[in-house]
Structures are given as C-alpha cells and as structure tokens.
Amino acid sequence: xxxxxxxxxxxxxxxxxxxxxxxxxxxxxxHLVRRSQAHxxxxxxxxxxxYRALVQGGAYGGGAGLAAACDVxxxxxxxxxxxxxxxxxxxxxxxxxxxxxxxxxxxxRSLFATGQTFDAALAQHIGLIxxxxxDAAGLAAARERFAAEIMACAxxxxxxxxxxxxxxxxxxxxxxxxxDTARRIAHARVGEEGQEGVRAFLQRRKPGWAEx
Numbered sequence: 001x002x003x004x005x006x007x008x009x010x011x012x013x014x015x016x017x018x019x020x021x022x023x024x025x026x027x028x029x030x031h032l033v034r035r036s037q038a039h040x041x042x043x044x045x046x047x048x049x050x051y052r053a054l055v056q057g058g059a060y061g062g063g064a065g066l067a068a069a070c071d072v073x074x075x076x077x078x079x080x081x082x083x084x085x086x087x088x089x090x091x092x093x094x095x096x097x098x099x100x101x102x103x104x105x106x107x108x109r110s111l112f113a114t115g116q117t118f119d120a121a122l123a124q125h126i127g128l129i130x131x132x133x134x135d136a137a138g139l140a141a142a143r144e145r146f147a148a149e150i151m152a153c154a155x156x157x158x159x160x161x162x163x164x165x166x167x168x169x170x171x172x173x174x175x176x177x178x179x180d181t182a183r184r185i186a187h188a189r190v191g192e193e194g195q196e197g198v199r200a201f202l203q204r205r206k207p208g209w210a211e212x
Contacts, residue, residue: 044069048159052146054139055079055120055129064128065095068102071162073129074142075120081128082117083108103127152210154193160184 044051044066053059053067055075060082067073067081075081083092083099092099092112100108103126111118123129133139150158164184171177188194193209200207 048162050150050153050158050162053129054143055081056136056139058082060084060117061092062095065092065099067123068095068128069098072131072146074131074133074139075123075129076136076139077120077132077134079120079123080117081120081123082115083111084115084117086113087115099128154197154207154209156191156193157188157197160188 050072051070053070053073055063055067055073056079057076058080059067059075060080061084064081064083067075083095085092096108096112099112103111107126120129120132124132131142133142164181168177168181189198193207196207196209
C-alpha cells in the first residue's frame, strides 16, 4: 500500500463514521420500523410517511442533519449535537437545506462555522429538536407514544399535510394561495378518509384506519 493509498479516506469509511453518529429514525406504518442511514435526508423530506428521530448520545454532522430532516425529533437530556464538519476540513453542505429550514440562517452560520458541541436544551431552543426527555426510558415511552399517534392519523391526510407544508411555505398570501388551500380542503372533505372521519365522529367510534 502506498502512502497516498494509506492517507486516502474512502467513501465507505466516511459512511461508517456517519452511521455511528446518527439517531434512530422511525416511520409511520402498520408497525414501527427503524430506518437505516441509507434513507437520506432528501428521501425523508420527499416521503409521504411521518419520520421521527429519537436521539440518545451524540448526533454529529450528518446525524444532526438527519434530526433536522425528520418531521419530529426527540432527544434525551444528555444528548449532544454538533455540525462538526469544519473540524474535519469539510462543510455541512448536503444537510444545510434541512438544518437552515429548521434553525434559521443566523444560527446555522454560527454553528456551521464553529463546529461547537451543544446540548439538547439548546437544540430544542433553536428548533433542531422538538422535545427533550429525561433518559432512555423516556425515549422508549416517546417511541410508544409515537406509534399510538401515527396509528390514530389517516395515512392519506398525513401525506397531504406534508405536501401542504412543502408547497405553501414561502408563498405570498394572495388569491392564488387562498384558492389553492380551499381546493385542498374541499378535496379532503369529499375523499374517502374525510368521509370516514366525519362518519366516525358523528357515530362516536374510531375511524377505520385507527382500528387496524
């Protein structure tokens, strides 16, 4: 092996490093399923399923970016976060759209440029995560709560809600937007899920998707 070969950092090595630093990610479905790092930030954002990151320990670089890309992120009080790429001579390029959307430009500039490590309390304060629990037991309870929450929601309405946020964000509040949102709710009302939801409410029972 040459010196150049010894010094080369392969993509496989980078992938292994990132895999060790990412949170567990769970998604909506008949069962709660752990998603691997192969499900990228972009895939999560495009998906019509709900994703929740459960963070315990360190979430650095791509791990923190994955938390930003998920629909909801929960962390234990002792979790630690950092956009540490600059300490490796790299930049937080691929995760930047999701992180900036979550925490804003000013916070992103500061954290990207310093690579500083910060705790779960600050992560929640700046909007990177949504909830802090005390410990692993609290995280397990949050996981079970998530399972119950997602099963209570109509899958089609969840997908439509995610599309709504993605397609409405940043648009001017004008006649076109108001017409678009009115069309969306009208479509939902006459749809199969909307009809079943209203019937279930009037009949004081659970809707069909919640009984599976």
